[in-house]
Amino acid sequence: MTRVKMVFRWFGEGNDTVPLSYIKQIPGVEGIVWALHELSPGEEWPLEKILKVKNMAEQYGFQIDVVESVNVHEDIKLGLPTRDQYIHKYTETIKHLAKVGVKVICYNFMPVFDWIRSDLFKELGDGSTALFYEKAKIESITPDKLVTSFLENNEFTVPGWEPERLQRLSELFEAYKNVSEENLWDNLKYFLERVIPVAAQHGIRMAIHPDDPPWPIFGLPRIITNRENISRLLHLVDHPYNGLTFCTGSLGANPNNDLPEMIREFGDRIHFAHIRNLKRFDNGDFIETSHRTCDGSVDVYEVVKAYHEIGFSGYIRPDHGRHIWNEECRPGYGLYDRALGIMYLWGIWDSLVRMKEGSRHVCTKQQS
Numbered sequence: 001m002t003r004v005k006m007v008f009r010w011f012g013e014g015n016d017t018v019p020l021s022y023i024k025q026i027p028g029v030e031g032i033v034w035a036l037h038e039l040s041p042g043e044e045w046p047l048e049k050i051l052k053v054k055n056m057a058e059q060y061g062f063q064i065d066v067v068e069s070v071n072v073h074e075d076i077k078l079g080l081p082t083r084d085q086y087i088h089k090y091t092e093t094i095k096h097l098a099k100v101g102v103k104v105i106c107y108n109f110m111p112v113f114d115w116i117r118s119d120l121f122k123e124l125g126d127g128s129t130a131l132f133y134e135k136a137k138i139e140s141i142t143p144d145k146l147v148t149s150f151l152e153n154n155e156f157t158v159p160g161w162e163p164e165r166l167q168r169l170s171e172l173f174e175a176y177k178n179v180s181e182e183n184l185w186d187n188l189k190y191f192l193e194r195v196i197p198v199a200a201q202h203g204i205r206m207a208i209h210p211d212d213p214p215w216p217i218f219g220l221p222r223i224i225t226n227r228e229n230i231s232r233l234l235h236l237v238d239h240p241y242n243g244l245t246f247c248t249g250s251l252g253a254n255p256n257n258d259l260p261e262m263i264r265e266f267g268d269r270i271h272f273a274h275i276r277n278l279k280r281f282d283n284g285d286f287i288e289t290s291h292r293t294c295d296g297s298v299d300v301y302e303v304v305k306a307y308h309e310i311g312f313s314g315y316i317r318p319d320h321g322r323h324i325w326n327e328e329c330r331p332g333y334g335l336y337d338r339a340l341g342i343m344y345l346w347g348i349w350d351s352l353v354r355m356k357e358g359s360r361h362v363c364t365k366q367q368s
Contacts (some may be wrong), residue, residue, distance in 0.1 A: 007317045009033040018335045020060045026339045031063035042073035044089040047096045054100045068106035079187040091198040098202035104271045106245045108209040111220045112172050114160020115212035120331040128322040135284030156330040181221040192237040200241040207271040212250035243269040249276035252298040260306040267310035276319030291341035304348040
């Protein structure tokens, strides 16, 4: 029986409102998705800090197979002469992570911002709140004003919006002024040609995350956006360790992306899966919803069915959830709605297993 590995993103001791003891109580979660969030992009990850996370996770029976993310320094994306020193630090980090059994590194190649939303806590009709993208607002606001609004109204650090990096916002936009999509492709290829051999040698699969949302923002190029570009990425360095973090939320913001078919086409190169739902609007806006298919525009049932059909046995996590029941949490990363999402995903998966194999016993691991 094919068995996916359900994991849950955790931001570290003292940096997350959700303790490991709570995550342990979510049925079927085998591991945490983690990073050294206190380190800046370009820093080499010390082995002693990595071991500290491993030891904490193991106290609760969790593996730490998936890292999200080892961020790529902007000099690499820009193709500056200094990129080689940062690529060296990146490969040294890969070697350190291999020593503790890491199997997958999620990363992205988005200039400046890892993701963009206009509102972190937009109220939905049921009283919950969620991450919201308002097209007209993004097109009319300046990047610095958007950053200010995010940092002023949020007490939690947000991945991809670290204050240290955003203090250089004007400098970064100036640096990217003449960087085209083709330049970014060239710089990504340069990075992969040097990183993939090291990752493969040490048994770690590289899994690039799609751009979120999958179109240019503030004049910055974005390239991991659709089927054609994903195919191009995989052929830049055609190696099984050059693969994807397939995110239904990022790619699903574009209605032209057929997510189930893309899973079937690229399945052997999907090393990590993010499953979330969102509701698209005709004016280009979208808001994140519960994982339930009928609450949004992503057919989560068909997504899970596609993974089941290809025999996917990799890592899956519920991606962003709503903020419900007055939970105080990092935007998109509370406990309750992500836990509900996991149970919805398990319900679909277990039903598919039952229909295919006719077994009453679809669980392969009991809570201990």
